Amino acid sequence: MKIVFLDSTALPKHIPIPRPNFEHQWVEYEHTSPEQVLEHAKDAEILVTSKVLLGREVMQQLPALKLIAITATGTNNVDLVAAKELGIVVKNVTGYSSVTVPEQVLGFIFSLKHSLHSWYRDQLQGKWADSKQFCYFDYPITDVRGSTLGIIGKGCLGTEVGRLAQLLGMNVLYAEHQNATSIREGYTPFNDVLAQADIVSLHCPLTPDTTNLINANTLAKFKKGAFLINTGRGPLIDEQAVVDALKSGQLGGAALDVLAKEPPEKDNPLIVAAKTLPNLIITPHIAWASDSAVTTLADKVRLNIEEFVRTGK
Numbered sequence: 001m002k003i004v005f006l007d008s009t010a011l012p013k014h015i016p017i018p019r020p021n022f023e024h025q026w027v028e029y030e031h032t033s034p035e036q037v038l039e040h041a042k043d044a045e046i047l048v049t050s051k052v053l054l055g056r057e058v059m060q061q062l063p064a065l066k067l068i069a070i071t072a073t074g075t076n077n078v079d080l081v082a083a084k085e086l087g088i089v090v091k092n093v094t095g096y097s098s099v100t101v102p103e104q105v106l107g108f109i110f111s112l113k114h115s116l117h118s119w120y121r122d123q124l125q126g127k128w129a130d131s132k133q134f135c136y137f138d139y140p141i142t143d144v145r146g147s148t149l150g151i152i153g154k155g156c157l158g159t160e161v162g163r164l165a166q167l168l169g170m171n172v173l174y175a176e177h178q179n180a181t182s183i184r185e186g187y188t189p190f191n192d193v194l195a196q197a198d199i200v201s202l203h204c205p206l207t208p209d210t211t212n213l214i215n216a217n218t219l220a221k222f223k224k225g226a227f228l229i230n231t232g233r234g235p236l237i238d239e240q241a242v243v244d245a246l247k248s249g250q251l252g253g254a255a256l257d258v259l260a261k262e263p264p265e266k267d268n269p270l271i272v273a274a275k276t277l278p279n280l281i282i283t284p285h286i287a288w289a290s291d292s293a294v295t296t297l298a299d300k301v302r303l304n305i306e307e308f309v310r311t312g313k
Contacts, residue, residue, distance in 0.1 A: 001025070001309070002064075003046040006032040010050030010071055015291065017048070017071070017298045020305045041065070046305060049077070056082035067091065067308045071301050074233075076206070089313065091304040095156065096297040100290035101231050102160040104283075105201055108255035109165075111281060112199070112227045113147065115139035118278035139278070140252075145169035150197030152213070153204030153232065154187070161201060173197060178213065194221040199229060206233035216241040225252035231287040234260040243273045246280055253279035257287040 003020070005028040011017070019026060032040045032052050038061055041047055045064050047054070050071045056079050059065060068078055070092040083090050111117050118139040122128060128136070148171040151158045162172040175193040176183050183189055194200065200222065204210050214228065215238040222228075228251055230237055239260055245251040256270065262285055264271050274280045307313070 001046065002027065002044050003048060003305070004041055004044040005029065005048040006037070006040055006052040007050050011294060011298065012289070012291075015294045015298055018302045020302055020309070022306070022309055038062070046308075048301065048305075051077050054078045054083075056086075059083060059086050059088060067305065069301055069304050069308075071297060073097075074206075089308055091308065093297050093300040093304065096300060097288040097290075097293045098156050098160055100293045101157050101287045102164055103290075104257065104287035105161050105229055105231055106164055106168075108229045108231075108281065109144055109149070109199060109227075112229075112253045112255055112279070113142050113144050115141060115279070117281050121278050147171070147198040148173060148196055150175055150188075150193035150200045152190075152193070152200065152202050155203060155205075157231075158201075158203035161203065178209075178218075191221055194218060195223055197223060197226055199227045201229040202232040202236050204232060204236065206235055211235050212238045214238065214242065216244070219245045219250055222250060224250055227252055228254040229256075230254075231257045234258040234262065240269045243269045246273065246277055253281075255281040255283075257283045258285050 001022070001024045003024050003026050005017070005026070007030070008028045009030045029040050034053060037052060037054070037058050041062055043064050044062065046067045046069060047065060048069045048071060054068060054077065059079070059082055065088055068083065068088060068090045070078070070090065073092055073094050075090060075092050078090055080090060122138070145168060149162070149165045150173045151162050152175045154174045158174070162174065165172050173188040173193045173196060174186060175190045176187040178190045180190070202214070204213070213236050219241055228237075228242065242251065242254055246254060259268060259270060259282075261268070270280070270282060274282050
């Protein structure tokens with residue numbers, strides 16, 4: 001059985017996917033461009049990929065293909081309707097980042113509330129060394145304990161972020177769906193969360209309803225000076241609107257692990273703004289990628305492949 005990993009650099013090199021326990025040929029490519037998909041995937045019965053786009057037209061030209069094993073939770077890079085019609089099974093991985101993503105969110109919270117990123121950037125220019133006293137007070141420092149965290153999305157990650165935040169003494173509000181006609185138990189109306197939260201953290205899936213959920217209109221409803229954290233999906237936010245809100249002071253800061261296009265263009269408004277705005281933190285989609293999380297992910301990919309070969313599902 002021929003197995004082709006189309007984009008192996010989507011996982012760190014020091015944590016390879018364990019090889020399946022059946023006879024197979026394993027072929028691995030670090031990258032696969034759209035123009036290379038058919039060449040790299042030729043004769044493959046199983047494709048392993050994280051982000052390579054597999055649409056109907058491509059899959060129709062891969063008659064041997066039986067399984068697409070995704071090394072991630074998101075399946076938006078595969079045309080699932082076409083795969084089903086063509087008899088191709090698609091298996092993703094869930095639950096591997098339930099520790100590392102919430103931990104990064106907490107790190108972002110502390111960095112924003114204590115202006116850690118601003119103090120660090122100062123030292124790159126030697127500002128402390130030039131100071132005339134033992135410390136200086138250029139940036140705000142506010143307590144995490146007692147602040148209000150608004151969470152949009154109450155799945156595995158949102159729930160764990162809320163649990164950890166409560167242990168720190170934070171008040172946690174889970175936002176009901178925008179424009180909902182009724183409020184479920186344990187939830188707070190969407191606009192009330194935006195108005196009350198000192199920090200808003202996004203953990204909802206990307207759907208047509210949540211695309212650009214955070215935009216100029218919703219940002220205007222934020223508590224002035226509140227912080228925004230996004231470790232979910234880049235298109236949940238209108239990037240230019242976030243830049244504008246940071247510059248106007250409507251947002252007190254933002255910490256983003258995801259952007260609408262990844263890797264981003266060099267002229268992406270957030271990438272450009274991060275060069276001059278000390279209260280904007282950007283990390284390159286790595287909140288999920290602790291060694292333990294990647295090891296779990298790699299093991300689950302192997303198990304998914306073996307399950308398919310054993311059961312056909």
